[in-house]
Amino acid sequence: MFAYIVRRMFQSVIVLLVVGLVAFSMFRFVGDPIDNMLGQERTQADIDRLRTELGLDQPFPVQYFKFLKGAVQGDFGVSYRQGRPVSTILIERAPATLELAFVSGFLAITMGIALGVFTAIRRQGVAANVIMTVSLLGVSLPTFLIGILLIYVFSIELGVLPSFGRGETVMIGSWSTGFLTTSGLKALILPAITLGLYQMTLIMRLVRSEMLEVMRADYVRFARARGLSDRVINFRHALKNTLVPVITITGLQLGSIIAFAIITETVFQWPGVGLLFINAIQFVDIPVMAAYLMLISVMFVSINLIVDLLYYAIDPRLRVDARAT
Amino acid sequence: MILRNLMMAASATALMATGASAETLRWARAGDSLTLDPHAQNEGPTSALAHQIMETLVMRDHSGALVPSLATEWAPSEENPNIWVFKLREGVTFHDGAEFDSEDVVFSLNRAMTPDSDYKELLASVKEVRAPDKYTVEIETDGPNPIMPNNLTNMFMMDKGWAEANNAVKVQDYEGGEDTFAAKNANGTGPYKLVSREPDVKTVLAANENYWGQGEFPLQVTEVIYTPIQNAATRVAALLSGEVDFIQDVPVQDLERVAGSDGLDVRTAPQNRVIFFGMNMGDADLANDNVDGKNPLSDVRVRQAMSKAINRDAIKQVVMRGQSAPAGMIAPPFVNGWDEGMDSSSSTDIEGAKALMAEAGYPDGFSIQLDCPNDRYVNDEAICQAAVGMLAQIGITVNLDAKPKAQHFPLINNLETDFYMLGWGVPTYDSEYIFNFLTHTKGEKYGSWNGTRYSNPDLDAKIVALASETNLPERDKQIAEIWQVVQDEQLYIPIHHQVLNWGMKSNVGTVVEPEDSPKIKYFTLN
Numbered sequence: 001m002f003a004y005i006v007r008r009m010f011q012s013v014i015v016l017l018v019v020g021l022v023a024f025s026m027f028r029f030v031g032d033p034i035d036n037m038l039g040q041e042r043t044q045a046d047i048d049r050l051r052t053e054l055g056l057d058q059p060f061p062v063q064y065f066k067f068l069k070g071a072v073q074g075d076f077g078v079s080y081r082q083g084r085p086v087s088t089i090l091i092e093r094a095p096a097t098l099e100l101a102f103v104s105g106f107l108a109i110t111m112g113i114a115l116g117v118f119t120a121i122r123r124q125g126v127a128a129n130v131i132m133t134v135s136l137l138g139v140s141l142p143t144f145l146i147g148i149l150l151i152y153v154f155s156i157e158l159g160v161l162p163s164f165g166r167g168e169t170v171m172i173g174s175w176s177t178g179f180l181t182t183s184g185l186k187a188l189i190l191p192a193i194t195l196g197l198y199q200m201t202l203i204m205r206l207v208r209s210e211m212l213e214v215m216r217a218d219y220v221r222f223a224r225a226r227g228l229s230d231r232v233i234n235f236r237h238a239l240k241n242t243l244v245p246v247i248t249i250t251g252l253q254l255g256s257i258i259a260f261a262i263i264t265e266t267v268f269q270w271p272g273v274g275l276l277f278i279n280a281i282q283f284v285d286i287p288v289m290a291a292y293l294m295l296i297s298v299m300f301v302s303i304n305l306i307v308d309l310l311y312y313a314i315d316p317r318l319r320v321d322a323r324a325t
Numbered sequence: 326m327i328l329r330n331l332m333m334a335a336s337a338t339a340l341m342a343t344g345a346s347a348e349t350l351r352w353a354r355a356g357d358s359l360t361l362d363p364h365a366q367n368e369g370p371t372s373a374l375a376h377q378i379m380e381t382l383v384m385r386d387h388s389g390a391l392v393p394s395l396a397t398e399w400a401p402s403e404e405n406p407n408i409w410v411f412k413l414r415e416g417v418t419f420h421d422g423a424e425f426d427s428e429d430v431v432f433s434l435n436r437a438m439t440p441d442s443d444y445k446e447l448l449a450s451v452k453e454v455r456a457p458d459k460y461t462v463e464i465e466t467d468g469p470n471p472i473m474p475n476n477l478t479n480m481f482m483m484d485k486g487w488a489e490a491n492n493a494v495k496v497q498d499y500e501g502g503e504d505t506f507a508a509k510n511a512n513g514t515g516p517y518k519l520v521s522r523e524p525d526v527k528t529v530l531a532a533n534e535n536y537w538g539q540g541e542f543p544l545q546v547t548e549v550i551y552t553p554i555q556n557a558a559t560r561v562a563a564l565l566s567g568e569v570d571f572i573q574d575v576p577v578q579d580l581e582r583v584a585g586s587d588g589l590d591v592r593t594a595p596q597n598r599v600i601f602f603g604m605n606m607g608d609a610d611l612a613n614d615n616v617d618g619k620n621p622l623s624d625v626r627v628r629q630a631m632s633k634a635i636n637r638d639a640i641k642q643v644v645m646r647g648q649s650a651p652a653g654m655i656a657p658p659f660v661n662g663w664d665e666g667m668d669s670s671s672s673t674d675i676e677g678a679k680a681l682m683a684e685a686g687y688p689d690g691f692s693i694q695l696d697c698p699n700d701r702y703v704n705d706e707a708i709c710q711a712a713v714g715m716l717a718q719i720g721i722t723v724n725l726d727a728k729p730k731a732q733h734f735p736l737i738n739n740l741e742t743d744f745y746m747l748g749w750g751v752p753t754y755d756s757e758y759i760f761n762f763l764t765h766t767k768g769e770k771y772g773s774w775n776g777t778r779y780s781n782p783d784l785d786a787k788i789v790a791l792a793s794e795t796n797l798p799e800r801d802k803q804i805a806e807i808w809q810v811v812q813d814e815q816l817y818i819p820i821h822h823q824v825l826n827w828g829m830k831s832n833v834g835t836v837v838e839p840e841d842s843p844k845i846k847y848f849t850l851n
Contacts, residue, residue, distance in 0.1 A: 031731025035738070039367030040750070041446035041762075043773050047738065049440070053498075082524055083360055083497045083508055092523075148558050155566040163562045164554050165526070269554045271526040278555070279525065282700070284731040 008308060012301040017068075019297040023290060024064045033080045033284035054080075067290055077287035081279065086291045090273060095175045096166060097265070097272030101257045103188055104196030108257075109250060112200045113239075116207025120215065121234060123208075131204075138201040143260075147194040147267035154190060162187050164269035195264040199253050206249060210242035217241075248307065255303045259296050348850050349548040350833070352843075353560055354573035357525045357553035362497045362507040363481035364436055367443035370553075372479045373842040377530055377549060378420075379481040379513030382411055382430065382462075383474045387838045387847050389597075389659045389754065391474060395425065395482055395514060396462075399474055406469040406795055407452075413460040417537045419484045420511075420518045427456035432485035434464070441496040447476040447753075449770075450792065468793035471800060475753040487512045516542070516846040517549055527552050542846040549845055564589065564828050573841065575828040577646045577703065583828045594837035595650055596825040597657045598750040600702055602695075602712070602818040604628060605743040607778025613694035613724075613743045621693075622743065626685040628815035632671055633678035634719045635712060637821060644707045649821035654812065655749060655759065657822055659839055662756030662804040667812055671819060678719045690720020696742040697725060698733040703823055709746055712820075737776040740767075745776060748823070752840065756804045760788040764811055777816060784810055 034047050034056070051057045055066060070077055076086035115135075119128040138146075155163035167183030169176040178184030214220060215238055223233050262274035269275070273292060280288035358374035359366045376384075382396035395414050402408035417425040434454045437444040450466040450473075457463060464473060488494050488507065497505035511519045516538060517530035530549040538544070552569065554560040557576045563569045565586060575583055575591055584591040604622040605611060611620050621627045637651035653670040656663045682688060697709035706727040713723040723744075736742040751758050765771035765788050766780040787807055794800040811817075825837050834849035 029732075031729060032735040033731070035734045036731065037366075039443040039446075040752075040774075041367065041444075043446060043770055044767075045769050046446075047773075081359060083362070083365060083505070084524075089524075148562075151559060151562045155568070156562055159566055162568060163566055164559050164568070165552060267556050267559055269552070269556065269559055271523070275525070275555070282729070282731070 004312065005309070008305055012305060015301055016294065016297055020068065020071075020290070020294055021064060023293045024060060024067065027284075027286050027289065028060065030281060030289070031284045033286060036283045037080055067287075071291075071294060076291035079280075079285055079288050081283040081285040081288070086287045089276065089288070090291060090295070091174060092176075093271060093273045093276050095177060096270060097258060097261050097274060099178060100188065100191055100195060100261060100264070100270060100272060101254070104192040104194075105199070105250075105254055105257050107192055108196040108199035108203055108253075111196075112203025113207050113246070115200075116204040117211060117234065117239060119204070120208045120211035123212070135201040135204055138197045139205075143194060143198070143263045144267050146197060147190070147264060150190045150194060151267075161190050163190075166271060191264050191268040191270050194267070195257060195261055199250075199257060202253070203246060203250065206246055207239075207242055210245060211238060214238045214241050251303060251307050255300045258299065347547045348545055349550060350546040350571060350845060350848060350850070351550045351552070351569040352571045352573075352845075353552050353554045353563060353569045355553065355555055355557070355560065358528070360497060360508045361511045361519070361522070362493075362505055363433075363483060363511075363513075364439075364442040364444055365497045365505075365508065367479065369841060372481075374528065374551060375481055375511075375513075376515070376842060377517040377845050378511045378515045378519055379483070380515045381480050381482065382413075382477050384844075385478050385754075385838075385840070387836045387844065389839045391478070391754075395430075401469070401471075401795070402463070405465075407466050409464045409466070409470070409473045411462045411464070413462065414537060415460055417514050418535055419487065419514055420533060421484070421487060423484050423486055423512075425482065425484070425514050426459045427462045429482055429485050430454070430462045431456050432488065433482045434480065436483065436488075436494070436496060437480055439496055441498040444480060447480070469795040470792060471795050471797060472753060472755050472757065475755055479752065482514065483507070484512050516544060525553060538846065543849045544846050545850045546845050546848050561828070567830075571827065571829040571833055571843075573827055573843065575826040577648050577826070580646065580648070580826055588831050590829055590831050590833075592827045592829065592835070592837050593648070594825050594839060595658060596750075596823040596841060597659055597752075597754075597839040598702075598748050598823045599652050599655050599657050600649075600705075600708065600746065600748045600820045600823060601652070601655050602631075602820065603737070603745050603747055603776050604631075604818070605740075605776070605778050606816075607780060608743075611693065611743045615692045615722075616687075621685070621687055621691050624685045625813075625815055626681040627687060628818070630678040630681035630685070630719055631716060631721065632815055632818045633674045633681070634715050634721070635671070635818060635820065636673040636715055637671060638673070639715075640708055640711050641821060644704050644711050645821070645824075648703070648824040648826065650824065652819035652821050654808065655763065655817050655819050656756055656808075657751060657839070660751045660754050660756055660759070662759075662801070662808060664805070664808065667808060670812070675718050682719055687720070690722065692722035692724065693744050694724045694726055694742075696733060696736050696745040697727045698730045698746060699727040701730040701733070702746075702748045705746060705748075708820060737774065740776060740778065742776060747774070747776070749774075750840065756808065757788070757791045760791070760807055764788060764807070764816065779814070779816055781810070 034050055038046055038050060055063060074087060079086050079089055082089060115131055119131055122128045151163045154161040165187060166178045167187035168181040169178050169184055170180045178188060220233060220238055223237055261272060262277060265272045265274035266278050276288060277292045354370060356370045358371040359368060360371060363375050363379055380394050382394060383391055384394040386392045395417065396411040397414050399409060399411045402410050413427060419425060431454045438448050438451060450470050451464055452467050453465045455463045491506040493505055493507035497508045516533055516536045518533050520529040520531050522528040528551040532547040554563055560572050561579045561583065564572050580591055583589050606623045608620055610618055641647060641649045641651055652668060654667040682690065695709055697706055699706040709725050709727060713725050716723050737745055737747065761771050762774040765785050767775045784807060787803060791800060791803055794803060825841055827837050832851055835847060
């Protein structure tokens with residue numbers, strides 16, 4: 001077990017280094033930050049001076065090494081765009097993204113499972129068919145279009161929900177939360193639906209097909225023959241057994257909810273790390289881009305690590321194999 | 326001037342009589358201010374926000390005219406033409422109560438001249454700033470500088486004591502790794518005080534009750550909530566749904582929608598920005614064309630033919646939906662040296678263009694690459710696409726390469742493009758600024774945006790001489806002569822002047838400021 005964890009940790013570090021290397025080698029194609037940083041009136045001398053000052057004239061292995069040296073000490077440098085330490089900015093922005101991801105993940109899981117069970121049990125019903133058809137839309141429409149549609153209906157036409165921003169937020173320590181105010185909660189609704197819709201339909205379809213499979217299994221038939229109530233069969237026996245693959249998928253999707261919040265955050269002007277990243281790309285804010293990509297890869301790597309360890313804990317066969325080799 | 330101030334005061338008092346309760350203006354535009362440090366970034370949204378909180382010695386009102394702000398009068402010294410004397414407004418206080426005087430001006434201008442400042446180029450000719458007494462400031466330059474005040478319209482004044490007390494004497498820089506206090510806090514003399522600010526999220530300002538301009542400006546807005554909304558569709562939606570009162574950048578495709586909505590207006594005015602194409606006319610051969618051994622763009626007839634092939638009216642109607650003013654010179658109409666005749670001189674003439682091409686030895690045309698930004702100017706990429714079709718009519722095959730601005734502008738600066746789009750605004754409202762950056766031979770101090778490789782030592786000498794020509798009629802004559810050369814040589818192919826579209830609730834009263842920098846103190850609400 002311990003050797004397995006160490007080996008996996010070692011692999012994770014290599015993955016991170018490679019991600020950083022690829023990201024860094026790509027920054028030179030994003031553009032030149034100097035023009036954005038200096039005003040229209042800059043002279044050639046200013047350009048050269050700033051380039052030297054930022055170390056952008058150095059070969060890229062040197063720049064990458066400098067970044068890594070700072071990053072392992074928790075110092076991601078200073079944002080070219082805002083002139084403030086990147087770590088401060090990330091800490092400021094993280095709560096917005098995490099709260100949004102939490103709410104949309106919660107929506108996706110609860111609604112996805114409930115609707116999945118419903119459509120599996122009543123698979124001939126009109127309602128189930130309507131839900132299945134609508135869910136196809138959810139899978140196939142791009143996020144930004146859904147967001148704009150929701151804004152059009154609920155903000156412009158009905159005027160009930162805000163079209164942008166987080167509403168009023170309350171500071172708890174260094175964490176700004178939108179959960180404690182009415183406007184903060186209202187502001188969460190549309191972005192959370194936009195972000196969670198795809199995951200919700202995915203989970204729903206997964207639960208439905210797993211459920212249909214399980215319902216045909218022998219033990220469900222025996223349970224029925226024994227005269228157990230539908231409720232007990234559906235929820236105690238069938239649903240429980242469908243959840244194993246659902247948990248795997250959900251774990252992996254959690255990472256994408258955070259990483260792909262970029263589009264939703266841009267549409268709703270949601271002040272999270274995704275919007276920060278978009279701004280960073282437009283400005284060629286290399287320190288922010290580098291820190292964001294590293295953080296996202298740390299997140300994916302650790303989620304994968306946890307999922308692997310969970311398998312190890314859940315599935316006895318893996319342990320046996322490990323001992324045998 | 327006096328009449329104008331009187332009229333303004335009269336209308337302001339009339340307006341003030343009608344409403345005095347708390348009036349909030351919710352203001353949105355695409356980008357946020359990058360920093361509150363007034364000298365760190367010379368950039369549109371940054372100085373637009375700073376103008377509400379801080380002030381300059383002289384400023385531009387919404388018509389673009391130079392008007393007194395913290396200085397009440399200014400003139401070159403009678404003894405020494407190298408010195409400008411500014412008389413300061415008395416009894417002005419900063420938001421924290423400190424008094425504004427000449428010490429603060431000397432401090433602020435010196436701060437703006439340090440290497441980390443983005444404004445140092447505008448003060449490059451300044452030798453020394455002195456304070457002979459509490460309300461007088463002298464700015465001495467290397468040689469006379471007739472347009473010194475024009476360079477000061479975005480030069481904000483800070484309180485010396487406040488900066489020293491808060492360790493903000495130095496302009497924020499990128500390598501320090503420390504938060505500069507001045508980047509997140511502000512103490513100005515302006516009409517609005519900073520209440521709170523979350524970068525990229527929300528900035529709240531409240532009226533400064535001790536503002537010196539009480540009674541002189543409408544000052545009807547008592548609270549300003551500024552939110553950047555990056556996505557154009559969301560920005561328009563926020564205006565349509567009534568969540569904001571004023572947005573600065575209405576996309577051209579949404580103009581009718583906004584203008585047609587009840588209770589909303591679009592106000593339009595020409596912007597201080599001209600869009601044009603530049604060409605590499607200096608190199609012996611071009612990297613991105615199909616002509617070997619020579620450079621077709623070095624022939625003035627080819628450049629003229631290209632200009633004649635561009636149908637500016639079609640671009641205006643089709644690409645810009647009417648929101649542009651076709652241009653014949655690369656100076657916006659507000660600028661000293663702008664000439665109506667020159668600006669209307671470009672006309673479409675395909676036959677004439679073909680004849681010029683044949684005369685120059687390119688009857689069958691040639692092919693070339695056009696580099697174009699796709700996120701900088703209004704419909705920039707679409708303008709380039711239109712130009713591709715127009716140039717094809719005279720046999721020039723254009724390969725369009727459109728890129729984000731962060732990749733496009735380095736091509737111009739590193740002289741890696743032979744045919745490119747550029748836009749130019751003139752903050753000093755004087756042609757010298759255009760010549761310095763776009764016409765003078767590219768070098769260490771001048772011509773940093775001149776990607777044409779054009780080099781004319783005689784013209785360079787004339788441009789440099791403008792800086793110290795104090796005889797204004799003579800200076801204007803020189804400017805006209807330089808423009809004549811620029812026009813005759815077809816140094817650039819002007820396309821159009823951009824138009825600004827501000828969308829707002831019908832009760833918000835303001836005219837559109839040509840530099841896209843609204844000054845909320847002029848806004849009325851009714």
